[in-house]
Structures are given as structure tokens and as C-alpha cells.
Amino acid sequence: MLQRLINDVKDATGNALRLTSLAAAAAIALFITIAFLCAAAFIYVLQHYGPVEACLAGAALFLVVTLIAASVYIVRKREMRRRAEKAAKAAAANVFADPVVVATGLQIVRAIGAKRLIPILAVGGLALGLMASRSAASSSEADEEEE
Structure with missing residues (x-):
């Protein structure tokens, strides 16, 4: 019985490790894909408008992405704080009701x-x-x- 439990833990750990490495490989591939898309867009703008406009277009794109990520971060942080406050109030109320x-x-x-x-x-x-x-x-x- 103990050996079966150990084998189950080994299998679960192995599966988790395989899935994690697969997710890491997918993230690296996505990063490389985005890098090449950014390079292609930069070269396209560079050929049609010039180097200054290409740099400004790249900066504007990454500024928009940064603003979106920052706003999502702030919204999630506020939501987590509200949930923590609600959980603390519920826990305090439950202690005295026990x-x-x-x-x-x-x-x-x-x-x-x-x-x-x-x-x-x-x-x-x-x-x-x-x-x-x-x-x-x-x-x-x-x-x-x-x-």
C-alpha cells in the first residue's frame, strides 16, 4: 500500500514536471514569435517611413502594451484586497458564532x-x-x- 502511494506521488510529480516544461517551451516559442513579428513590423515601417518613425511606432506599441498590463495589474490587486477584506470579516464573524x-x-x-x-x-x-x-x-x- 505504501509503495502504491509512493508510485502515485512519483507519477504525479513526473506529469507535473512534463507539463511545466511543455508550458515553458510554449512560452519561449511565443516570445520568439512576438520578437519576430515586432522585427517585421519595424522593418516595414522603416522601409516606408524612415528610422525615426519606425522607432516611435515601436515605442508606441510597447507603451500601449505596458499600459494595458499595468491597468490589469491594478484592477486585480484591488480585487484581491477586497476579497481579503471580505474573508477577514467573514472569519471574524464566524469565530464568535462558533x-x-x-x-x-x-x-x-x-x-x-x-x-x-x-x-x-x-x-x-x-x-x-x-x-x-x-x-x-x-x-x-x-x-x-x-x-
């Missing part, structure tokens, strides 16, 4: 006592608020630096 967490909290209150627990919770809430404000400030500074 009956095990509620039962554990009640046992802690019974063991320590409500009079002793109130100051501890107040200090903990204050610390949590300070940490949250620090993380919000540092994340907003990081967002400003990235943009």
Missing part, C-alpha cells in the same frame, strides 16, 4: 469571575484598538507608496 468559542468564553468567565475579567478585557480591547489603528495606518502608507 458554539465552542462561546462555551469556552463562558467557562473562562466562570473560572476567573466577572469582576476580575472586566479590567482584563478593557486592557485587551485597548491593546487591540491600538494594534488595529497601527495596522490601518501602515497599510494606508503602503498603498500610497505603491501608487
